Amino acid sequence: MTDACRIHAPADDHHDTCPTCLAKVRDNLHEIARLIADLPAEAITKGLNSEAMNLLAPATDYEQAGHIEASIAAGRISPDDYDAATAPDLLHPSHVIGCWDSLVRDALEHTEPETWSVTTGIDYLDLQLTYLAGYEHLAFDELAADIRACRIHLEHVLHDGIQRDTGAPCPACSTTLRRTWGTEPALDGWECPACGLESSQAEYEHDVAATHRQRASWLTDEQMEIRVGVKAATVRSWGRRGGPVSRRRHSERTEYAVADVEAAAWRKGLAHLGYFPIQPQTEAEHGMMTP
Structure with missing residues (x-):
């Protein structure tokens, strides 16, 4: 990693992204494409009212959502009067990919495609990622955060009721630990549902390694x-x-x-x-x- 990175070590005068963070964004983008392919089977299992079916359906128009958000920021609409229930699903892959596809095309002055889908949006962003990682006129750290949040949401939907993000036994009470997700990778960790013990990813890996050495x-x-x-x-x-x-x-x-x-x-x-x-x-x- 470089000394400064727009994602893990931001600096005011530094607009590059380190190769490790860039690779993570690309991996998350590819994983979204893979997870979307699993949604139909999940929707059949969970039914019409499931979140899997919601994610297969079209998302709220992200341009309209952007106008609403801009109106709130400008004070034309009060956040108290804005019904959160009518807000677009900001984690819907169509919304996330569509929004960034449009923003990137506008920034780079690329023409819009005649037909668009999440798949074509992912392919387009994938082609532009390396250039965008050092492009100072676009918030690459926000793009990375949105792509990561979308992937996590898809994983939660597909794993709900089938498997949980569970880990090793709690070092304090032996209850199986559960995964917790932060707003950024450094805040991910583990929590014991019984005694409430919280562990960072580094602490968790240290405990797992120690347990392995003791029992292997x-x-x-x-x-x-x-x-x-x-x-x-x-x-x-x-x-x-x-x-x-x-x-x-x-x-x-x-x-x-x-x-x-x-x-x-x-x-x-x-x-x-x-x-x-x-x-x-x-x-x-x-x-x-x-x-």
Whole structure:
């Protein structure tokens, strides 16, 4: 990432977007297209009054909505008199993509297509994203936020009643954590529905990694050093051919059998480095045990 970015590190005199943030916007745009393709099946399952069916239907005219918003901003219409129930669904993909398609074409002086659809709008924005990322006369950070919010809404609609954004057990009470979505990626996190414990994404990933290290039967050399206390270089040497530790390739990583490392550490008098409540068994001995 660059030192300044219009999305994650805005600066008054900086109008570029870092490659990582640009890639996220593009991924969100592509994901919207994929999620839209899943809406018909969801609408059949949930019925005519479902949000999935609403998202398949045409959206409120985004140009008319823009006039209303401008009137509110200018004081011609009072926000108190504006019925929120009649407001357009600002997260509808037709509204989000259509609005930004129109804004970008106006800014770049591109002609409007004879026929328009969400798909053609996504394709058009996808072609312009790289240029727009450094174009100072358009609020690329707002485009990114709207595209992300649209994707999240589609995900929630498609997952509602089928699957929830659930995670690992709560470290405090063991209840399954639920995903929480912020107004920007840095504010996403996890919350326990039972005890109310909140975790940031970084805290959640740290807890998951710690739980994995504690319970896994196979770990990398670096993970093994944290769990058992034996240096990673020593673990690697034990895992060489003919050594006392079994190893394997898994997900393009070399992993070592925890039981073998613990047993080797015990035999070599290194048990004080880790926690061994009883004399550990090797992986081979563990496999020969009957339930």
